[in-house]
Amino acid sequence: MHDEADLIAYSIDGTWIEHRPLAVVLPENAQQVSELLQLANRERIVVAPRGSASGLSGGSVPLGGGIALALTRMKRILEIDRVNQLAVVEPGVITAHLQAEVEKLGLFYPPDPSSLNVSAIGGNVAENAGGARCLKYGVTADYVMGLQVVLPTGEIIRTGGRMVKNVTGYNLRQLFTGAEGTLGVVTEVTLKLLPLPKCRLTALAVFPRLEDAAETVSEIMGSGLLPASIELMDQITVQCVEELLHMGLPTDAEALLLLAFDGNYEQIVSGELAAATEICHRHGVRSLQSADTQEESEKLWRARRSISPALARKSPNKLGEDISVPRSAVPEIIRRIRAIATRYNLTIPVFGHAGDGNLHPNILCNRKDPEEMQRVREAAAAIFAEAIACGGTLSGEHGIGLLKKEFMEQDLGHEAIEAMKKIKLALDPHNILNPGKIFPDGHSQW
Amino acid sequence: MHDEADLIAYSIDGTWIEHRPLAVVLPENAQQVSELLQLANRERIVVAPRGSASGLSGGSVPLGGGIALALTRMKRILEIDRVNQLAVVEPGVITAHLQAEVEKLGLFYPPDPSSLNVSAIGGNVAENAGGARCLKYGVTADYVMGLQVVLPTGEIIRTGGRMVKNVTGYNLRQLFTGAEGTLGVVTEVTLKLLPLPKCRLTALAVFPRLEDAAETVSEIMGSGLLPASIELMDQITVQCVEELLHMGLPTDAEALLLLAFDGNYEQIVSGELAAATEICHRHGVRSLQSADTQEESEKLWRARRSISPALARKSPNKLGEDISVPRSAVPEIIRRIRAIATRYNLTIPVFGHAGDGNLHPNILCNRKDPEEMQRVREAAAAIFAEAIACGGTLSGEHGIGLLKKEFMEQDLGHEAIEAMKKIKLALDPHNILNPGKIFPDGHSQW
Numbered sequence: 001m002h003d004e005a006d007l008i009a010y011s012i013d014g015t016w017i018e019h020r021p022l023a024v025v026l027p028e029n030a031q032q033v034s035e036l037l038q039l040a041n042r043e044r045i046v047v048a049p050r051g052s053a054s055g056l057s058g059g060s061v062p063l064g065g066g067i068a069l070a071l072t073r074m075k076r077i078l079e080i081d082r083v084n085q086l087a088v089v090e091p092g093v094i095t096a097h098l099q100a101e102v103e104k105l106g107l108f109y110p111p112d113p114s115s116l117n118v119s120a121i122g123g124n125v126a127e128n129a130g131g132a133r134c135l136k137y138g139v140t141a142d143y144v145m146g147l148q149v150v151l152p153t154g155e156i157i158r159t160g161g162r163m164v165k166n167v168t169g170y171n172l173r174q175l176f177t178g179a180e181g182t183l184g185v186v187t188e189v190t191l192k193l194l195p196l197p198k199c200r201l202t203a204l205a206v207f208p209r210l211e212d213a214a215e216t217v218s219e220i221m222g223s224g225l226l227p228a229s230i231e232l233m234d235q236i237t238v239q240c241v242e243e244l245l246h247m248g249l250p251t252d253a254e255a256l257l258l259l260a261f262d263g264n265y266e267q268i269v270s271g272e273l274a275a276a277t278e279i280c281h282r283h284g285v286r287s288l289q290s291a292d293t294q295e296e297s298e299k300l301w302r303a304r305r306s307i308s309p310a311l312a313r314k315s316p317n318k319l320g321e322d323i324s325v326p327r328s329a330v331p332e333i334i335r336r337i338r339a340i341a342t343r344y345n346l347t348i349p350v351f352g353h354a355g356d357g358n359l360h361p362n363i364l365c366n367r368k369d370p371e372e373m374q375r376v377r378e379a380a381a382a383i384f385a386e387a388i389a390c391g392g393t394l395s396g397e398h399g400i401g402l403l404k405k406e407f408m409e410q411d412l413g414h415e416a417i418e419a420m421k422k423i424k425l426a427l428d429p430h431n432i433l434n435p436g437k438i439f440p441d442g443h444s445q446w
Numbered sequence: 447m448h449d450e451a452d453l454i455a456y457s458i459d460g461t462w463i464e465h466r467p468l469a470v471v472l473p474e475n476a477q478q479v480s481e482l483l484q485l486a487n488r489e490r491i492v493v494a495p496r497g498s499a500s501g502l503s504g505g506s507v508p509l510g511g512g513i514a515l516a517l518t519r520m521k522r523i524l525e526i527d528r529v530n531q532l533a534v535v536e537p538g539v540i541t542a543h544l545q546a547e548v549e550k551l552g553l554f555y556p557p558d559p560s561s562l563n564v565s566a567i568g569g570n571v572a573e574n575a576g577g578a579r580c581l582k583y584g585v586t587a588d589y590v591m592g593l594q595v596v597l598p599t600g601e602i603i604r605t606g607g608r609m610v611k612n613v614t615g616y617n618l619r620q621l622f623t624g625a626e627g628t629l630g631v632v633t634e635v636t637l638k639l640l641p642l643p644k645c646r647l648t649a650l651a652v653f654p655r656l657e658d659a660a661e662t663v664s665e666i667m668g669s670g671l672l673p674a675s676i677e678l679m680d681q682i683t684v685q686c687v688e689e690l691l692h693m694g695l696p697t698d699a700e701a702l703l704l705l706a707f708d709g710n711y712e713q714i715v716s717g718e719l720a721a722a723t724e725i726c727h728r729h730g731v732r733s734l735q736s737a738d739t740q741e742e743s744e745k746l747w748r749a750r751r752s753i754s755p756a757l758a759r760k761s762p763n764k765l766g767e768d769i770s771v772p773r774s775a776v777p778e779i780i781r782r783i784r785a786i787a788t789r790y791n792l793t794i795p796v797f798g799h800a801g802d803g804n805l806h807p808n809i810l811c812n813r814k815d816p817e818e819m820q821r822v823r824e825a826a827a828a829i830f831a832e833a834i835a836c837g838g839t840l841s842g843e844h845g846i847g848l849l850k851k852e853f854m855e856q857d858l859g860h861e862a863i864e865a866m867k868k869i870k871l872a873l874d875p876h877n878i879l880n881p882g883k884i885f886p887d888g889h890s891q892w
Contacts, residue, residue, distance in 0.1 A: 353611075398613070427865060
């Protein structure tokens with residue numbers, strides 16, 4: 001496709017970054033992807049793989065006027081294998097659709113459906129990895145048992161498969177997963193499934209002081225309990241959500257914690273939730289609302305799921321980040337983000353997966369205001385620097401893409417990036433596959 | 447060191463393969479490893495990293511008369527971080543020692559201590575990955591949060607760290623973990639820890655027919671139960687163990703299953719064990735022995751832990767394999783291995799981690815008998831071919847090393863191996879680090 005409308009439709013992702021491709025290609029199988037990449041490699045045409053473009057780092061935005069390779073037509077669930085508890089799917093499968101299908105069979109695919117496709121931006125199965133359920137269930141990459149990948153030079157390879165355990169040769173599965181479509185295009189994924197937990201209970205805890213909420217998280221995690229989720233919302237986040245939903249959230253509290261436990265035995269799950277709420281009480285919780293039914297639980301989760309639309313109403317744009325710090329550093333990094341918000345006179349709601357240290361500071365902004373955007377850039381840089389100073393890293397879920405590439409060296413150091421570049425060059429000698437992403441090149445794209 | 451005795455001591459691993467190094471180097475820190483590799487890279491000296499040489503694939507045996515780089519002096523536990531539930535250790539730390547230390551703090555490092563060092567053979571943290579507890583707790587690689595690695599060209603890099611979630615740049619952690627010391631030398635590992643389960647119960651189930659044992663495994667895994675372990679021993683294995691231990695194991699039964707469940711609530715754990723034994727009863731179990739106490743449980747596990755010494759008594763040598771197949775293929779692969787044993791007139795006890803499809807067929811042999819060794823080689827090749835034909839792979843734990851490299855192409859295909867070779871060449875341009883391992887080169891080393 002190369003109609004104007006199509007070119008625009010495929011020029012964006014979940015960020016505000018925009019670059020028009022020269023053409024859009026919608027392959028239907030690995031062979032077509034291979035033929036395209038062979039041509040591109042020969043003719044030195046750049047190719048940016050993408051799924052449904054739910055990415056939040058600019059990783060799937062086509063640069064340099066090349067081809068947008070959209071995998072949205074490759075959306076078949078090829079197999080759900082109950083005995084081996086796995087699914088074989090094409091990369092464009094909608095995560096929520098896969099989840100609904102496997103749940104019919106009593107199986108469970110935990111990663112968050114906010115990453116629309118199973119394999120967002122082609123090679124980056126880690127995009128939006130896991131979300132709220134990461135704490136207990138790990139990230140998307142943990143579910144990748146096998147991949148079919150088309151290399152930048154056109155070869156179709158398989159790595160891994162239906163084996164639970166596999167140490168044969170280098171671990172290419174994890175290398176391609178999370179390479180953000182720079183090393184190969186994923187054309188098939190074998191995903192591990194779990195038995196669906198029979199019971200899930202949720203509680204919402206309101207804390208007058210953010211520090212107390214953070215202490216509570218530390219103590220729950222140190223107690224031997226393993227919640228499915230511990231989600232944190234700071235005061236600004238709560239205020240935005242309440243403005244949207246009018247569900248009676250306390251807008252004067254500094255923090256909310258949403259705690260979820262799941263398992264197969266209701267008595268145990270409710271016992272674990274009770275143990276966690278007891279810890280909340282020891283740390284000055286103001287009020288505590290437990291959901292006894294699936295419906296009540298869904299209601300509490302609505303608050304969490306409405307964060308993104310609620311923040312979107314507050315300002316024309318937002319820069320959504322996903323720094324990841326050691327769990328113990330959560331209170332400290334939140335303090336530092338507050339100081340940054342004050343210093344740059346910006347509104348920065350913070351929410352995220354407090355239990356595993358993966359936080360989403362969102363900088364509210366208007367990208368048509370150049371002066372404000374300069375402050376946004378400086379604040380983002382300051383947040384990254386503080387995350388690294390707290391022993392953390394740039395991204396826990398969304399990847400590096402265009403948004404964070406200039407901070408890579410600060411995080412990983414020159415030598416580690418050089419090692420990654422050598423791997424990139426080895427597999428993609430003409431740099432045709434999703435160039436300009438991940439690696440710092442001095443060209444900030446926003 | 448270059449005394450004759452030292453050179454001999456560092457010429458072997460857990461296999462019978464032997465190559466004498468020119469010299470043995472025992473560094474005490476990453477800087478010394480870096481200096482050695484810079485020298486080796488400049489002078490084109492080959493270097494084979496190793497830990498305590500418990501490897502079972504020849505991966506740490508020094509080839510080509512180069513340097514054996516033993517990391518056994520780097521054995522400090524640098525930190526156990528209770529709040530973040532992780533340990534920072536040097537690569538030569540003895541796994542069992544780390545486990546004892548973290549358990550004092552109520553923490554848990556699940557991988558099997560039969561891999562003597564935390565990071566066996568330098569870069570291969572996956573060696574002997576996980577063992578019996580993999581089923582519930584995953585492989586060693588799943589516990590690697592961060593690495594310090596010295597590259598073949600001498601640069602010291604860090605990848606990952608104390609963050610639970612991390613998608614910043616390519617996943618070098620998993621690439622170096624499992625590279626069997628061919629891409630870099632691991633000089634520090636950050637390992638994820640779990641809360642120590644408060645309760646663990648075990649049962650031993652005796653099955654007259656192997657097929658029934660295999661069916662039982664499938665049904666338990668399909669039921670939503672998640673045992674810590676399901677270990678299988680076939681008849682020959684049981685006979686060998688009984689000859690050693692005289693613990694009253696039934697030598698006429700075709701299979702034993704050792705089932706373990708763990709968790710924090712004794713009532714639940716015993717309920718789960720009861721549900722699993724109920725499944726055993728539906729599949730013709732002959733007798734079932736449950737351990738109610740830690741001591742009784744230990745007694746049952748003695749049978750499992752004695753397999754290796756028991757087999758060692760039966761013949762001068764054994765070729766221990768660790769094929770990994772989809773869980774559902776376990777009965778079929780065992781049937782095929784039996785047929786291979788008959789065809790080549792060899793004794794091949796089979797045992798292993800039935801719940802995750804990782805089996806250890808051990809070919810008993812005498813390596814001084816060239817005619818028999820020819821049959822052993824052919825039988826091993828046949829077992830690998832059948833594992834691959836059943837949708838499996840060459841190695842679930844031990845790695846490829848020297849023993850299995852000639853079967854790589856059959857398993858992964860030419861193009862995937864070429865991709866791996868490109869990565870190797872990119873990071874180790876002069877092929878100084880553990881050359882001759884993993885990649886097929888037509889030189890079978892045994």
